[in-house]
Amino acid sequence: MTRAEPGGKRVRILYFAWVREQAGVAAEEVMPPHEMTDVAGLVAWLRARGGDAAIALADLERLRVAVNQEHARPDHPVAREDEIAFFPPVTGG
Amino acid sequence: MAVRVQREDFDVAAELAQLGNSGAGALCVFIGQVRDFNEGRTIAALTLEHYPGMAERELARLEAEARRRWSLSGVLVVHRFGRLAVGERIVLVAVSSARRDYAFTACRFLIDQLKTSAPFWKAEETDTGRRWLAARAEDSVTARRWVAGEGERNAACEPTER
Numbered sequence: 001m002t003r004a005e006p007g008g009k010r011v012r013i014l015y016f017a018w019v020r021e022q023a024g025v026a027a028e029e030v031m032p033p034h035e036m037t038d039v040a041g042l043v044a045w046l047r048a049r050g051g052d053a054a055i056a057l058a059d060l061e062r063l064r065v066a067v068n069q070e071h072a073r074p075d076h077p078v079a080r081e082d083e084i085a086f087f088p089p090v091t092g093g
Numbered sequence: 094m095a096v097r098v099q100r101e102d103f104d105v106a107a108e109l110a111q112l113g114n115s116g117a118g119a120l121c122v123f124i125g126q127v128r129d130f131n132e133g134r135t136i137a138a139l140t141l142e143h144y145p146g147m148a149e150r151e152l153a154r155l156e157a158e159a160r161r162r163w164s165l166s167g168v169l170v171v172h173r174f175g176r177l178a179v180g181e182r183i184v185l186v187a188v189s190s191a192r193r194d195y196a197f198t199a200c201r202f203l204i205d206q207l208k209t210s211a212p213f214w215k216a217e218e219t220d221t222g223r224r225w226l227a228a229r230a231e232d233s234v235t236a237r238r239w240v241a242g243e244g245e246r247n248a249a250c251e252p253t254e255r
């Protein structure tokens with residue numbers, strides 16, 4: 001069983017398209033507290049942190065989320081070292 | 094299994110020749126390209142941003158699902174990213190099968206589904222500036238229609254018009 005990191009669980013956040021432009025950053029590593037266990041919890045923590053990323057995440061209805069490169073809903077679990085991406089509804093093809 | 098995400102253009106004839114090597118009787122192809130006009134604006138160029146890693150993964154997932162649902166021989170999806178001029182090819186979806194029903198249906202399934210799940214985002218450049226395209230509600234509706242019949246192998250399902 002891995003020992004929990006003191007201070008929180010490190011995760012990597014990616015932003016794409018206009019979400020990236022609003023957040024002002026393409027990627028960042030953050031350390032939300034261990035109490036954060038799912039996507040909804042991570043979003044709440046990122047919003048509370050403030051800054052441009054919080055503004056980018058203000059309206060979750062306009063966003064989609066992926067955890068470890070798979071589409072995810074707000075109740076999807078988030079574990080340490082996970083990669084979480086926030087982006088607009090896709091427009092490829 | 095063949096899905097590719099790349100910046101460079103692809104050679105349609107060469108790709109189809111390779112797909113045709115399997116000996117299957119029917120080959121169905123879809124090509125998406127940059128249109129010249131959208132919502133009253135003339136388009137100068139289109140930039141496609143993508144999520145490296147997840148893009149390949151989603152396309153591979155869709156290929157696996159198409160193979161599970163229909164008897165297919167070859168499947169090829171190539172999706173480009175980067176800045177593309179009007180008329181340039183964006184995406185190739187090609188399917189071969191012993192039967193044309195399956196080839197047509199699976200090809201349609203793949204393009205309908207990738208438009209709502211593959212992580213690419215288009216930004217249009219026009220004479221009034223650059224703007225991110227919004228996802229269309231119709232694409233989500235079209236994609237959802239494929240849910241019906243997914244338990245049945247070789248279901249002759251196409252999205253039915255309502």
